[in-house]
Amino acid sequence: MNVGTQPSQFLPLFLARAGVGxxxxxxxxxxxxxxxxxRDGEVIVRGAKRPTESCLLLRGLAVRRHEAPxxxxxxxxxxVPGDFMxxxxxxxxxxxxxIVSIGGTAAEFxxxxxxxxxxxxxxxxRYALWAETLRDASAxxxxxxxxxxxxAPERIAHVICxxxxxxxxxxxxxxGNFAMPLTxxxxxxxxxxxAIHVNRALQELRGAxxxxxxxxxxxxxxxxxxxxxxxxEVSHVARKTAKWFTKxx
Amino acid sequence: MNVGTQPSQFLPLFLARAGVGxxxxxxxxxxxxxxxxxRDGEVIVRGAKRPTESCLLLRGLAVRRHEAPxxxxxxxxxxVPGDFMxxxxxxxxxxxxxIVSIGGTAAEFxxxxxxxxxxxxxxxxRYALWAETLRDASAxxxxxxxxxxxxAPERIAHVICxxxxxxxxxxxxxxGNFAMPLTxxxxxxxxxxxAIHVNRALQELRGAxxxxxxxxxxxxxxxxxxxxxxxxEVSHVARKTAKWFTKxx
DNA sequence: CGGCGCGTTGATTACTGTCAAACGGTGTGG
DNA sequence: CCACACCGTTTGACAGTAATCAACGCGCCG
Numbered sequence: 202m203n204v205g206t207q208p209s210q211f212l213p214l215f216l217a218r219a220g221v222g223x224x225x226x227x228x229x230x231x232x233x234x235x236x237x238x239x240r241d242g243e244v245i246v247r248g249a250k251r252p253t254e255s256c257l258l259l260r261g262l263a264v265r266r267h268e269a270p271x272x273x274x275x276x277x278x279x280x281v282p283g284d285f286m287x288x289x290x291x292x293x294x295x296x297x298x299x300i301v302s303i304g305g306t307a308a309e310f311x312x313x314x315x316x317x318x319x320x321x322x323x324x325x326x327r328y329a330l331w332a333e334t335l336r337d338a339s340a341x342x343x344x345x346x347x348x349x350x351x352x353a354p355e356r357i358a359h360v361i362c363x364x365x366x367x368x369x370x371x372x373x374x375x376x377g378n379f380a381m382p383l384t385x386x387x388x389x390x391x392x393x394x395x396a397i398h399v400n401r402a403l404q405e406l407r408g409a410x411x412x413x414x415x416x417x418x419x420x421x422x423x424x425x426x427x428x429x430x431x432x433x434e435v436s437h438v439a440r441k442t443a444k445w446f447t448k449x450x
Numbered sequence: 451m452n453v454g455t456q457p458s459q460f461l462p463l464f465l466a467r468a469g470v471g472x473x474x475x476x477x478x479x480x481x482x483x484x485x486x487x488x489r490d491g492e493v494i495v496r497g498a499k500r501p502t503e504s505c506l507l508l509r510g511l512a513v514r515r516h517e518a519p520x521x522x523x524x525x526x527x528x529x530v531p532g533d534f535m536x537x538x539x540x541x542x543x544x545x546x547x548x549i550v551s552i553g554g555t556a557a558e559f560x561x562x563x564x565x566x567x568x569x570x571x572x573x574x575x576r577y578a579l580w581a582e583t584l585r586d587a588s589a590x591x592x593x594x595x596x597x598x599x600x601x602a603p604e605r606i607a608h609v610i611c612x613x614x615x616x617x618x619x620x621x622x623x624x625x626g627n628f629a630m631p632l633t634x635x636x637x638x639x640x641x642x643x644x645a646i647h648v649n650r651a652l653q654e655l656r657g658a659x660x661x662x663x664x665x666x667x668x669x670x671x672x673x674x675x676x677x678x679x680x681x682x683e684v685s686h687v688a689r690k691t692a693k694w695f696t697k698x699x
Numbered sequence: 700c701g702g703c704g705c706g707t708t709g710a711t712t713a714c715t716g717t718c719a720a721a722c723g724g725t726g727t728g729g
Numbered sequence: 730c731c732a733c734a735c736c737g738t739t740t741g742a743c744a745g746t747a748a749t750c751a752a753c754g755c756g757c758c759g
Contacts, residue, residue: 267595270681271604275595289588292581294690297588317694321573331580332541338587339538339546341594346516346524348597349642352746355520384705393598398747400707432519441543445566601714633737647715649739706755713748722739729732 202238209234209309211257211283218283219329219442229319229326234309239302241382246287248296254310255291258284261306262382264391267298276391277341279303279360279383281367288334291316304382304417328446339440348393351431353402356392358431361412363438365421377421381414451487458483458558460506460532467532468578468691478568478575483558488551490631495536497545503559504540507533510555511631513640516547525640526590528552528609528632530616537583540565553631553666577695588689597642600680602651605641607680610661612687614670626670630663 209232216226235254239245245263246252263280277298280286286300291313320327347359364381368374385403389396406412411427413420421427428434458481465475484503488494494512495501512529526547529535535549540562569576596608613630617623634652638645655661660676662669670676677683 265591267591269595269599270608270683271599273599275599277591277594289584292577292692292695293584293588294692295685297592297686297689313694324570327576327580328541331583334580334587335538335542335583338583338590339542341587341590342514342516342526343546344594345526345590345597346518346642348594350518350520350522350524359519386705393595395748396705397707397749401747404707434519436544437546440546443541443543445562446541635737644716645737646717646739650715653739700759702759703757704755705757706753708753709751711749711751714746716745717743719742720740722737724737725735727733727735729730 204236204238204307206233206235208232209257209311211259211309212311215257215283215285215333216326216329219332220444221323221325221329225323225325228323232311232315232319234311236307236309238305238307241302241304243302244299245302245306245308246290246296246300248298251294252287252290252296252313254312255285255287255316256300256308256310258282258286259307259309262303263300263306263308264303264387265298266301266390274390275393276387277344278337279364279391281364281371282373283371285330285333288330288337303387325446329442332442336440336442340438343437353392353394353398354405355431356394357388357399357402358406358411358427359433360388360391361414361419361421362424362428362431362433365419365424366433366435366438377424379419381417381419453485453487453556455482455484457481458506458560460508460558461560464506464532464534464582465575465578468581469693470572470574470578474572474574477572481560481564481568483560485556485558487554487556490551490553492551493548494551494555494557495539495545495549497547500543501536501539501545501562503561504534504536504565505549505557505559507531507535508556508558511552512549512555512557513552513636514547515550515639523639524642525636526593527586528613528640530613530620531622532620534579534582537579537586552636574695578691581691585689585691589687592686602641602643602647603654604680605643606637606648606651607655607660607676608682609637609640610663610668610670611673611677611680611682614668614673615682615684615687626673628668630666630668 212229212232213226216229246256258280260282264276265278267275267277269275290296347356365374365379368379373379385399386396389399411430461478461481462475465478495505507529509531513525514527516524516526518524539545596605614623614628617628622628634648635645638648659671660679
């Protein structure tokens with residue numbers, strides 16, 4: 202549902218986090234952005250269609266949903282608030298997946314031509330956006346390996362650890378507690394297991410006292426123990442950006 | 451083994467394929483590149499160490515090898531000649547994986563500062579390189595989903611289809627025949643199965659007349675049938691680049 | 700009340716890993 | 730030349746993990 206156009210709030214925040222300097226950031230303060238909200242399961246960006254805007258997630262969770270070759274579907278990533286979800290559509294003609302809302306979400310859409318102008322005009326901005334897409338790619342590589350090497354309880358625990366970590370970064374998780382819009386069926390799509398198997402793996406995790414997940418809330422009694430259980434390392438998720446491009450163009 | 455420094459051959463080729471115009475391409479003709487060859491299993495780029503160059507694969511195959519959390523290892527991508535293997539090290543401080551030679555390989559290394567100068571000076575070049583990293587990311591997403599949803603025979607067949615397709619693009623596969631430096635154990639690392647299971651899946655594929663793989667050579671009697679078997683679609687691998695950035699800066 | 704989404708359970712089957720061993724080719728040293 | 734070791738491949742038997750099929754319970758909402 203479209204809820205109007207207003208100056209982008211998240212783009213300046215995003216650039217600030219990326220270490221972009223004041224001058225370039227001032228140029229990004231008055232960027233008009235279309236805002237929209239989405240209900241559970243609604244498609245935020247459809248892969249089949251060439252988009253003319255890129256979107257930032259403001260609230261809620263979203264997944265990158267792919268059609269799998271033999272007819273099923275799979276998820277290649279989870280997006281949290283603050284993520285620039287389809288920056289790649291700026292340069293690639295086709296998208297291989299949909300971006301789908303999990304629970305209620307809000308997103309803002311910035312026209313490609315605006316982003317291109319910013320990139321052309323500001324060296325720091327273009328490298329910051331490029332670096333963001335590289336961080337995404339790095340996360341994808343890690344997921345590929347995890348999907349190949351971990352069994353259900355560890356894999357699920359790892360997804361939860363990753364969510365907790367990334368949500369905490371943007372103030373949406375505290376003391377191991379966070380809202381969990383994903384259902385067990387969603388978790389199955391993310392991890393590639395069946396919903397039934399996810400259910401049984403979760404019972405194992407609960408039984409071991411590693412996590413509580415009831416309704417739409419997750420509580421991790423001992424984050425460190427859960428991280429040890431599944432081999433989660435912050436360094437796998439948090440990739441630092443090189444600092445050579447801080448010079449303004 | 452270091453085999454000297456000479457003007458980069460592949461960078462101009464690479465830019466030409468990316469649709470970069472003559473003016474920008476001329477600037478990239480005299481780029482000095484260090485050349486080196488590697489034996490089977492040698493590390494071409496070590497993730498732990500911050501590199502000061504980015505490398506292109508000239509000959510042979512290489513894999514992105516990760517340490518898996520519980521001690522094993524996994525592979526997140528296969529690189530073929532012509533691939534810019536660690537362009538991401540240009541902007542990210544840390545790399546989460548090694549790039550490892552499979553069989554004998556040759557690579558050329560271009561200093562980061564040279565690449566940065568080219569990117570700063572030429573709009574087309576910076577967008578072409580950015581797009582290349584986005585294509586990588588797209589391939590990673592597809593692999594994540596495949597790793598989660600396919601069983602061994604299909605998954606292995608898919609990797610082989612992808613290799614055949616990408617090698618054919620650079621003239622290294624013809625009529626379904628190509629050199630295969632990967633061993634069955636390597637294929638196990640790539641797909642996340644055990645070598646024994648890979649062996650059995652291959653017997654199944656051979657029995658169905660879908661592929662022949664003996665020694666270091668693969669022959670696909672009927673590429674279309676193999677593609678149908680594993681759901682391989684060219685569109686999953688070949689992502690087109692948007693054409694808006696053809697304008698020179 | 701009845702339907703639906705979500706979580707749960709049990710029984711059964713299919714897929715994959717593990718352990719142990721053997722085979723064939725290749726290169727090396729005696 | 731042969732013995733030997735090594736690597737990649739192959740085989741068999743068995744154990745563990747996950748998918749499938751078929752229900753059932755529970756809460757929410759029309």
